[in-house]
Amino acid sequence: MKKELRVDPTACSGHGLCAELLPELITLDEWGYPIVAREPVPRSLDRHVRRAVTDCPTLALRLLPAS
Amino acid sequence: MTYGTTVPYSASSPGPRGSQRVSPGPAGTGPAGTGPAGGDLPRLLPVHGAVPVDLHTHVSRYAAPPYFGHPGQLIPVLKAAGLTGRGGAAFPVYRKLQAVAEARTRPVVIGNGAEGEPASDKDKSLLWISPHLVLDGLQLAAEAVGSQAVALYVHRNARLQERLRAAVAERAAAGIDRAPVEIIDAPPRFLAGEESALASRISGQPAMPRFKPPRVFERGVVGRPTLVHNVETLAHMALIARYGPAWFRAVGTPGEPGSMLCTLHPADGRRDVVETALGTPLRELLRLDGTQAVLSGGYHGAWVPAADAARMTLSNEDLQPAGAFVGAGVLVALPATRCGIAETARVARYLALESAGQCGPCFNGLPRIAAALDEVASPRPDPRAVTDMIRWAGLVEGRGACHHPDGTTRFVRSALHVFREEIRNHSAGRCVDPAREPFLPLPADTALAAADWS
Ligand SMILES: Cc1cc2nc3c(=O)[nH]c(=O)nc-3n(C[C@H](O)[C@H](O)[C@H](O)COP(=O)(O)O)c2cc1C
Ligand code: SF4
Ligand code: SF4
Numbered sequence: 001m002k003k004e005l006r007v008d009p010t011a012c013s014g015h016g017l018c019a020e021l022l023p024e025l026i027t028l029d030e031w032g033y034p035i036v037a038r039e040p041v042p043r044s045l046d047r048h049v050r051r052a053v054t055d056c057p058t059l060a061l062r063l064l065p066a067s
Numbered sequence: 068m069t070y071g072t073t074v075p076y077s078a079s080s081p082g083p084r085g086s087q088r089v090s091p092g093p094a095g096t097g098p099a100g101t102g103p104a105g106g107d108l109p110r111l112l113p114v115h116g117a118v119p120v121d122l123h124t125h126v127s128r129y130a131a132p133p134y135f136g137h138p139g140q141l142i143p144v145l146k147a148a149g150l151t152g153r154g155g156a157a158f159p160v161y162r163k164l165q166a167v168a169e170a171r172t173r174p175v176v177i178g179n180g181a182e183g184e185p186a187s188d189k190d191k192s193l194l195w196i197s198p199h200l201v202l203d204g205l206q207l208a209a210e211a212v213g214s215q216a217v218a219l220y221v222h223r224n225a226r227l228q229e230r231l232r233a234a235v236a237e238r239a240a241a242g243i244d245r246a247p248v249e250i251i252d253a254p255p256r257f258l259a260g261e262e263s264a265l266a267s268r269i270s271g272q273p274a275m276p277r278f279k280p281p282r283v284f285e286r287g288v289v290g291r292p293t294l295v296h297n298v299e300t301l302a303h304m305a306l307i308a309r310y311g312p313a314w315f316r317a318v319g320t321p322g323e324p325g326s327m328l329c330t331l332h333p334a335d336g337r338r339d340v341v342e343t344a345l346g347t348p349l350r351e352l353l354r355l356d357g358t359q360a361v362l363s364g365g366y367h368g369a370w371v372p373a374a375d376a377a378r379m380t381l382s383n384e385d386l387q388p389a390g391a392f393v394g395a396g397v398l399v400a401l402p403a404t405r406c407g408i409a410e411t412a413r414v415a416r417y418l419a420l421e422s423a424g425q426c427g428p429c430f431n432g433l434p435r436i437a438a439a440l441d442e443v444a445s446p447r448p449d450p451r452a453v454t455d456m457i458r459w460a461g462l463v464e465g466r467g468a469c470h471h472p473d474g475t476t477r478f479v480r481s482a483l484h485v486f487r488e489e490i491r492n493h494s495a496g497r498c499v500d501p502a503r504e505p506f507l508p509l510p511a512d513t514a515l516a517a518a519d520w521s
Pocket of ligand 1: 151152153154155156157158179180181182183184257258259260261262263295296297298300301469470471
């Protein structure tokens, strides 16, 4: 099943670690909060995505079924 | 036909008249026999003014709620009726019931009477005047999804809650209810009625939204599947269960059947609750002469120029192409003598303060958007304010745990478009209404309430 990366904005503290780990899918807005690409995660990035999900200090990143 | 009613919370006056009708269809297929003529309005509010309906009057008028005897039975009836939620999103009711009925855990059923929108009175009025229709609907919804855990979540108003507790006690004593009903206090916040905030509050936490998924119908109150319906939706259910889908469809349009409650704010400053058929021309609901624009859908809705509104009916079919929607039935006619930008700026500031402040983009963006709109409302504003605002709007949309940022930017963006002439005036140092007496209603104590979520 295709997956999509989402951020739970109530959990995210905006330190921006995810944008460093996964610049292909995540950029930061002018306040330092992540903007996550709304697209199915390409298979080639699977490992990086999982890494970002587990490394987010507030566990705010979610891998969900693509909408 | 539309009927006004006395609203216990605001000035009252008779409502406007007129509605478009489609001819009644074949006899109802619901469990009960034929009811009153389907084309007659009002359905939810008593015909004669605002005398609240007690249990005796209610039962002699409608009979006891027609329990079906099994879960699930009401669902195809609601599907055939085409009832959609009256809390704002107009989502088909049967689909949510179906999802909750199919859940493996015992669900919770909540009637949503939070009515956090400051310009809306319809839910408080309905609960005050026709509480037993709402309570019937709650019981029937609970039966349909197989629930014994039922509550009514009600705007913080001691008189109203006291009356509802008495109504619930009276029904229990009369053996009318199958599931006990709890009355739960909703904090007076704009977001209190958002369904995940509601679920959080009823689970004993602050009334703040959370990230979805899981949706509330999957995991809501104390983690159980939760059916949340607006109290007006429940009242329609109570009547559809009695009189059937064809009766329900006897007013409204084929695509948007039935009637709905609206809170009208005509340009003369009155405030009325009326029940009207969907598809009623807006100009029959609000006199549009002397009006520059109509706000439809409340403070998460959109402005529509009065000349366009004059050609539209109360329907998403007409309103959505103009960027607006029916929502929970708030309609405001802004007089030509008022400044639409200043009015929108005042409400945007309120909406920014009502942010739960949990999500970075909402917390950072909404106050900046409100401040920029204040700038645009002032004489000779900084020309960067509008471009900043549009950039910030793009940065908050779709990035909150709830739709508060999206609703706020819809409202603000529509003002930038509809009142563009007024923006040009401000650039030249003029304003149509330099006195700036407030028109759009806001709660008096917004700033003080900012920290209180429970
Ligand atoms: C910010 C926000 C505030 C809301 N406030 C209310 C409310 O006060 N009352 C209400 O019935 N629905 C409110 N809703 C909609 C609810 O989340 C939910 O969709 C609704 O209660 C479902 O009932 P319905 O299907 O009968 O419309 C709100 C939604 C949002 C995004
Ligand atoms: S790493 Fe986590 S907390 Fe930090 S910005 Fe990314 S999502 Fe937010
Ligand atoms: S989007 Fe805004 S209002 Fe909604 S939960 Fe997040 S901070 Fe609160």
